Amino acid sequence: MLTSQDLPDQQKGTLPRTIRVALVGNPNTGKTTLFNALTGLKQKVANYPGVTVERKSGIFSFEGLQIEVIDLPGAYSLRPTNDVERITRDVLLGMMGSEQPVDVVVVCLDAGNLERNLYFATQVLDLGLPGVVALTMNDEAASMGQPVDPVVLEQHLGRPVVETVAPTYKGITELKKVILQAVGREGEDLPWSIGEKVLHAIEHLAAEIGKHKPMERRILRQVSVELLLDRRGTNRMIDLPGIRELVGKLRAELEWAGVKWVESESIGRYAWIKSVIETTRVRSEEKFKPSRSDKVDRVLTHPVFGLAIFLVVMAVVFQSIYTWAGPFMDMIDGLTAASASAVASSMPSGPLRDLLTDGIISGVGAVLIFLPQIILLFLFIVLMEDSGYLSRAAFVMNRHMRRFGLTGHAFIPMLSGFACAIPAIMSTRNISDPRTRLATIMAVPLTSCSARLPVYALMIGALIPATPLFAGFTTQGFVLLGAYIFSICAALLVARAFRMTVLKGRQQPFIIELPPYRVPSWKTVLNSVWERGRMFVTQAGTIILAINIILWFIAYFPHDNSLQAKYDSQRGAAQASLSGDELELRLEELDSLQSGEMLRGSIAGKLGQVIEPVIEPLGFDWKIGIGLLASFAAREVFVSTMAIVYNVGEADETSVSLMDAIRNEKHADGQRVYSPLVALNIIIFFILACQCMGTVAVVKRETNSWKWPLVMVGYMTALAYVTCLVFYQLGIRFFPGLA
Amino acid sequence: MRLDTLSFHVVESVMKLSECRSGDIVLITEIDSHVSGTLRLRELGVLEGVDLKVIKSSNPMLLHVNESRIALDRELAAAISVNYMVSASGNQTC
Structure with missing residues (x-):
């Protein structure tokens, strides 16, 4: 085994303390799996300054040296067509100010797709940086009857070639060793000619x-x-x-x-690549032999069946998010209630205890309870992405997206928008046409992100009956699916409206690779889901917590102690004259009357009452108004706000759950506040309104102007208000049974 | 590869890739580099002298080039001139 002592003297002297390695390659070459195998769990995800492309790095130590690996975004060429590829070029060319030059480049080369992978590889090796080639998926290529000979490839490229099978860690130690040896050794020029x-x-x-x-x-x-x-x-x-x-x-x-100069680079490189391949790879006898993926694709990319299967997949995804998450949500609910009552019993009563139990614990708990659903949604999206299905969906959807002035590429951000608009807007960087990209950015916030899911879940759980429909689907699942379909329709129509007016222009061509289907590596999948889940929790712990505390204050103060005394005396009277169930009922009624009266007198109550005339035609009362105001910064705050709104001054084990509180909430005239129609209208409002500061910020950053974020907030608010107004007014006239 | 060696392919029955049917195997003879998107296609290995199989002639078209499966708009495929090698009906023309 080689150690740093074995290195040649002149090299040892130049070894930097931390060796910086860039990992590059085409998309879908097993690069991320290799990155995980190299660095294990010591990873760091950050953003490149000024842009929102993820910078993934990890550190491992080998032979007593620290080695930092930077996983650069997958690229087909060093001449970028979108912002993601631009990052890769800028880092490699030393044009990224914040990034130190790298010591070694590791080029990931998919043996199953050697021609195309070598194109980018030769561009990278031409930079002269010390280079190492990691040959991945050669086992797969061998099973297809065309294995690559790493020894011959090494002779052609003049750089060490290491065969790696990342999931089994085969070749990983060898690769680490070769990376160390490569430091300080510039590669020779490749003998291809540009003319x-x-x-x-x-x-x-x-x-x-x-x-x-x-x-x-x-x-x-x-x-x-x-x-x-x-x-x-x-x-x-x-x-x-x-x-x-x-x-x-x-x-x-x-x-x-x-001279055909435009063509010269591709012709020159591919001519050389062809000569390399001839001696490096065994050719299987039958050219264009359909692979297993091709057979699957006959169905999955079929214009009719492919679309139908896609819709079924989505329906199953959303129904399972709803059913599988249930037990976990009950668990989190129980934990929240238990910790709130533990705090309540161990502290003297007063504003501080109320802040802890009502403001912080139940507020954060009400958000965390939706973590299981969000994790499941991320899991499905990552699975579709890593298995290769996502690009088939883009292929099938392209012709449909065209009708709305978008391309199949815009479909991936739209789908990611179902998880979170922020990464979705970042992923529009894959769209090279600026107008298409802007239209997509404007439409993505309408896709139903995971932050809306808590609101749907609350409204559906509380007010939509679980009537079985067919094959395990219930009205609840149906309404949830409906919300998602409504949101995608709204997003597409808005995109089209933008493309027909302010963002008019010719369509850019659509080009996409359909990678072979692969069984996703569980490690990689869990890693991505973990990363995204962590982001959600961090957010719940910071922004949402801060908003919760502010909300609790404005819902609690000014705190009228005479009210407390008034209701306490009524409780005393009830306890003296009533008993059993009657007493329980009376006490609950008094609790709710007290919370209502206290909230009405608070700052939040006053604000809610100020906007009540505006939202009344939508079927919303002032308490819902508080929820809407609070969720302007972040939608998920709605649920915790409603928890505060309905539980002020109340947090012992007899407190009714939020859903019951909503079901039992009554207007002054005794009419129910929430009907199925109001629930649907709240869902519609949350689909259409722009209630996310993060989205506004990311649009500002991505478009580099205040114009587009303002346009977005303006059109979404107007659209939400008008749609809800029309929906509710028509609803109470034509479906009085729901109202 | 020198460019003038390519010219001899462009002799008979020049047609556009967009006119091909599913199952056709064709040889690329010329690409109109003025059409946007063709440079990316070149980088992906869709260039003169390369043979490919049309997997789907739908819109977008699906091609089998080297080991890649590449989907592209029919409109873009119209910028690519090809010669038949094997037509979908099975008769060899080259």
């Missing part, structure tokens, strides 16, 4: 750029290749003095000489 005239132009351009910005020779050359040949123009070096003019002049000269 003499183009090369000449590149050298000319590189010399010119080098005058303004000194860079390593080979990086300079790659920058020049990009500036000269890529007309998509995403590199800001073009703005260096005189460079834009020089690029134009060189292109014109090449054009004049009849």
Whole structure:
């Protein structure tokens, strides 16, 4: 076994304390699995400053040295077409200010798709950084009858090639060893040719750029290749003095000489790759032999069956979120109640105890209770993503998305929007056309994110009866599915409205890879679900907790002690004259009367009453108004607000649960506040209204202006109000049974 | 690969990829580089001299290129000129 002592002397002297390794590769090459195998659980997820692309890094130690691995976003080319690929290019080219240069690049190469993977690999190796190649999925390639010979590949590439099977840790130690050995060893130039005239132009351009910005020779050359040949123009070096003019002049000269310069890089690289493949990989006899994935795809990408299966999958997902989460939710509910009563019995009564039990414990508990459902939703989305099904869904949905002025790419952010709009808006970076991207950003907040789920669950659980419909579906599951379908329709129509008006323009072409189906690695899946679940809990613990405390204050103060005395004396009277069930009922009634009167006198109550005339035509009373005001910053706060609204001054074990409180809530005239119609209207309001500060912030960041976030808040608020108004007014006229 | 070696393919029955049927195996002869999206296709391995199989001629089309399955708009496929190698009906033309 090699240790750091075995390294050549000149290399040992130059070894930095922490070795920085960048892990790169095409999407779907097993890169994340390899990253997990290298770093184990010592991972860190952050954002690149100023942008919202995730920066995933992890540390492992080997032979007494610390090695930091940065998992760069998957890319097909170093000439980016979207913001995610741009991050990969910027880090590798040393153009990302916040990121130190890397010591070693590990290129992940999928043996089952060697041609296309080698394209990006040769671009990366051309940068001259010390490079190592990790050959993944060679077992799969062998089973397809075309294994890759790593030894021959190593000779061609001039860099060490290590075969890895990440889930079984085969080759991982070897890879770590090779990474250490590679430090400080620049690779040789690959012998592919771009053509003499183009090369000449590149050298000319590189010399010119080098005058303004000194860079390593080979990086300079790659920058020049990009500036000269890529007309998509995403590199800001073009703005260096005189460079834009020089690029134009060189292109014109090449054009004049009849050189196909646009094509030169792809033709040159692929010609060389073809010669490499011939000696490196056994060719299976039958070309274009349908794989197992192709057979599955005959059904799953079918315009009719594929769509039908997709809808069934979604229906099952949403029903199981509702049923499977149940036991876990009961558990969290029990824990919350137990800790609240433990605090209540161990502290003297007073505002501080009320704050702890009513404000903090029940508030956070009311949010955490939905963690099981959110985890399940994330689990399903990650499973679809990692199995390869998500891109089939995008393929099937493309023609339908087209009708709304979007592409199949926009479907993935829309689907992610069902988990959370914030990462969904970030994932619009995969859409290269700016208008399509903006329209998607405007529409995504309408997709039904997980923060709305608590509101649906509360309203459906409290007010929609669980009447069985068919095959295990109940009216409750049906309403939940309906909410999701309504939200996706709203999102698509809004996208279309934007594409037909302010964001009019030609459609960009749709290109997507359908990766082979794979059984997702449980480790990777659980890791992603854990990461996202952690984000939700952190949020519940910070923003939501802060809002809860503020809410508790405005719902508690001014605290009228004479009210407490008044109701205590009535309780005393009741205890003297009544007994048994009658007494219980009377006491509950008094509790609820007291909470109501106290809330009405509080700051929150006053605010709710101020907006009551505005929301009354929607069927909402002032208490719901408090919930709406509170949830402007974050929707999930609604549930905990309602818990506070209906439980003020009340937190012992006899307190009625939130759902019962909602069912029993009455207007002054004795009419029920909540009817199924009001429940549906609250659901509709929560689908359409923009009640998420995080979304506003991310839209501001992604569009780099205040215009679009303001447009978004404006149109969503108007849409929510008008739709709910029409729905409720029509509802009470035509379906009085529901009202 | 030199570009002039490609020209001999462009002799007979030049057709657009968008006109192909499911099951056709074709050789790419020319790509109109002025159409946006073609550079990304090149990077994915869809370029002159490469043969591919049309898995689905629906819109979007689904192609089998090297080991990749790549879906693209029919509109974009119209920028790609091809020659038949094997047509879906089975008769070899090359």
